[in-house]
Amino acid sequence: MDWVNAIVQGVLLGGLYALFAAGLSLIFGVMRLVNIAHGDFIVLAAFLGLTITTTLGLSPLVALALVVPVMAAIGYVLQRGILNRTLGDDILPPLMVTFGLSVIIQNGLLEIYSADPQKMSAGALETASLSLPGGLNVGVLPILMFAVAVAVIAGLQWIFYHSSLGRAFRAVSDKQDIAQLMGLNKAHIFGLAMALSLAVVGIAGVFLGIRTSFDPSIGPGRLIFGFEAVIIGGLGNLWGTLIGGIILGVSQNIGAQINPGWQLLAGHIAFLFVLAVRPRGLFPRID
Amino acid sequence: MTTERTYSISRSSKTSLVAAVVGLLVLVGLAAAPLWAGRADMRLLSEVFLYLSLACLWNLLAGYAGLVSVGQQAFVGFGGYMLFALAIFAGMSPLAAIPLAGLLGALVAVPVALLIFRLRGAYFAIGTWVIAEVFRLSFAQISALGGGSGTSLPVALVKSIASSRSMREATTYWMALGMAVLVLVVIYALLRSRNGLALTAIRDSELASQSFGIDIWRHKFAVYLITAGLTAMTGALIFLQKLRISPDAAFSVNDWTAFVIFIVVIGGIGTLEGPILGVIVFFLLRETLADLGSTYLLILGAVAIVVMLKAPKGLWGMLKEHTGLELFPLSRRVVKDKT
Numbered sequence: 001m002d003w004v005n006a007i008v009q010g011v012l013l014g015g016l017y018a019l020f021a022a023g024l025s026l027i028f029g030v031m032r033l034v035n036i037a038h039g040d041f042i043v044l045a046a047f048l049g050l051t052i053t054t055t056l057g058l059s060p061l062v063a064l065a066l067v068v069p070v071m072a073a074i075g076y077v078l079q080r081g082i083l084n085r086t087l088g089d090d091i092l093p094p095l096m097v098t099f100g101l102s103v104i105i106q107n108g109l110l111e112i113y114s115a116d117p118q119k120m121s122a123g124a125l126e127t128a129s130l131s132l133p134g135g136l137n138v139g140v141l142p143i144l145m146f147a148v149a150v151a152v153i154a155g156l157q158w159i160f161y162h163s164s165l166g167r168a169f170r171a172v173s174d175k176q177d178i179a180q181l182m183g184l185n186k187a188h189i190f191g192l193a194m195a196l197s198l199a200v201v202g203i204a205g206v207f208l209g210i211r212t213s214f215d216p217s218i219g220p221g222r223l224i225f226g227f228e229a230v231i232i233g234g235l236g237n238l239w240g241t242l243i244g245g246i247i248l249g250v251s252q253n254i255g256a257q258i259n260p261g262w263q264l265l266a267g268h269i270a271f272l273f274v275l276a277v278r279p280r281g282l283f284p285r286i287d
Numbered sequence: 288m289t290t291e292r293t294y295s296i297s298r299s300s301k302t303s304l305v306a307a308v309v310g311l312l313v314l315v316g317l318a319a320a321p322l323w324a325g326r327a328d329m330r331l332l333s334e335v336f337l338y339l340s341l342a343c344l345w346n347l348l349a350g351y352a353g354l355v356s357v358g359q360q361a362f363v364g365f366g367g368y369m370l371f372a373l374a375i376f377a378g379m380s381p382l383a384a385i386p387l388a389g390l391l392g393a394l395v396a397v398p399v400a401l402l403i404f405r406l407r408g409a410y411f412a413i414g415t416w417v418i419a420e421v422f423r424l425s426f427a428q429i430s431a432l433g434g435g436s437g438t439s440l441p442v443a444l445v446k447s448i449a450s451s452r453s454m455r456e457a458t459t460y461w462m463a464l465g466m467a468v469l470v471l472v473v474i475y476a477l478l479r480s481r482n483g484l485a486l487t488a489i490r491d492s493e494l495a496s497q498s499f500g501i502d503i504w505r506h507k508f509a510v511y512l513i514t515a516g517l518t519a520m521t522g523a524l525i526f527l528q529k530l531r532i533s534p535d536a537a538f539s540v541n542d543w544t545a546f547v548i549f550i551v552v553i554g555g556i557g558t559l560e561g562p563i564l565g566v567i568v569f570f571l572l573r574e575t576l577a578d579l580g581s582t583y584l585l586i587l588g589a590v591a592i593v594v595m596l597k598a599p600k601g602l603w604g605m606l607k608e609h610t611g612l613e614l615f616p617l618s619r620r621v622v623k624d625k626t
Contacts, residue, residue, distance in 0.1 A: 034409030036357070085596055091408040095355055096552055096595045103545060103588035107581040220540065224420065227413045231406070265424040268417055272402060275414075279405035 010253035014246030015146030019204035020226035023197035030193040037102035039223030045205025060120045068202040075198030079191040109216035117213040228271040234281030298616040306614035321457040333463035340470040340521045342550040342562035350557035351486045352510040358415025361422045364537030366522030385523045392519020423538035437533025555601025559615045
């Protein structure tokens with residue numbers, strides 16, 4: 001029973017990892033940019049949620065209505081102001097600039113909030129659970145998180161393939177110069193892609209903050225989980241990313257079931273295993 | 288009638304000759320530091336040398352071979368742990384254990400490279416980070432090496448380096464200086480060689496160098512192994528100075544990769560002089576601003592972003608562009624022969 005429980009919890013945890021990963025996957029797909037500060041933005045969103053819930057006395061889920069637009073705005077400004085100037089053939093400038101951003105966000109949060117672990121309270125929702133047949137109890141919050149992850153990925157998928165914004169994303173992704181000739185402003189499109197990416201980060205950050213305690217230093221770890229989910233699932237495939245997140249979550253929980261010290265290690269090993277046998281991920285769509 | 292002029296290709300210049308003489312004098316002066324410097328100064332200088340070594344190695348990896356790694360702490364920590372393991376389990380003298388730690392570092396880099404070379408560009412970078420995390424979590428599981436809380440180097444082994452404290456400090460200082468010199472010499476010799484020419488070509492354009500028949504994968508693989516081995520040796524020396532190791536300190540991304548990247552980016556990536564200038568700037572900043580704590584890191588991050596946006600070739604790149612200065616005779620130039 002413990003094992004079934006570990007796997008079910010792992011699947012649900014995978015939803016959160018897919019939320020970490022979706023934004024990363026999106027901007028890589030559109031502009032081949034890897035944001036090293038991605039994890040730190042997740043933590044930034046969690047702290048933003050914390051400030052909003054404590055000062056305005058709102059529930060974290062309501063706070064999402066503020067966190068998501070604020071993060072999206074940060075994303076747009078960041079892309080137009082800084083990141084667009086780093087894009088080109090050389091991969092080093094975007095890498096270094098987002099690395100610098102990561103250090104700035106981490107230490108900025110440290111200055112403001114100190115290194116103490118914080119947590120957001122979602123009231124009764126945190127302890128509510130459902131009894132499943134077979135004596136299994138599953139928390140309502142993890143189920144909600146998983147449902148949100150599926151909804152976010154379905155939403156992104158819809159935007160990407162069924163909206164004019166998605167057409168613009170795919171156009172600049174295929175050939176930036178031609179897209180520009182067709183009347184698309186690529187600087188603006190990239191700005192929108194980063195805004196969308198950080199909007200998802202906003203959701204991920206708030207759920208992270210409800211689920212576990214967090215402090216300014218945990219960003220890089222979240223980046224790594226998101227990255228692993230993207231690679232396991234296959235680059236450019238959002239549903240693959242969800243499956244990647246689930247595989248990662250299940251591996252970690254199985255590892256923890258064997259020995260608590262192996263939780264993170266088991267996730268990394270699952271990732272390296274996939275890299276060894278299927279270097280392009282399980283469901284690759286783009287190179 | 289015009290007189291016939293002959294031209295030839297030369298690498299050395301008057302500047303590089305002067306730089307070599309000055310460099311040697313500085314080296315002699317630094318080697319004599321136990322005679323003129325205090326204990327604290329020597330510790331600081333050792334740290335400067337070891338950071339210089341890490342920076343030059345990262346520069347070789349990222350600046351020349353195009354392998355941008357944010358996981359070099361994997362090899363720093365691995366080297367440190369190998370020193371402790373060889374000393375504690377095999378009773379090996381630290382002096383003998385250091386080169387062996389380097390060799391083991393290069394060996395362990397073989398399977399690592401085979402795996403992560405499947406990732407490209409920025410994803411390669413994060414892949415190296417995952418490897419470093421795997422190393423950190425694995426060493427934290429080894430209870431014979433203190434598990435998550437780490438272990439200290441046995442006193443008897445420390446004393447086997449030299450009997451008196453001042454002699455021990457001088458020995459570790461010389462080893463740190465020797466490490467930096469070794470790294471500089473290896474990289475300089477590599478870049479002057481045929482393979483170095485290939486590497487420089489890869490740095491400038493992968494596509495063009497491939498069309499000239501350069502086996503890019505093989506060159507990158509070789510550079511990765513050399514860098515891993517020398518990084519592990521440097522790591523062994525770093526923890527010989529500290530006398531204590533723990534997983535979090537050994538595999539710290541901030542200490543062994545972030546700072547190193549800042550040094551190289553600020554100094555100038557893709558040049559041999561850049562990391563040297565960078566390490567001087569970094570330690571000047573650190574010694575004046577370190578009291579500010581996290582504000583200092585904020586400033587460092589901002590400086591790195593500004594340098595990357597405004598002067599992507601770093602301080603040395605700027606200097607070189609304006610003056611054509613080159614201290615290490617690496618690039619070839621056409622000179623008119625004297626008649």
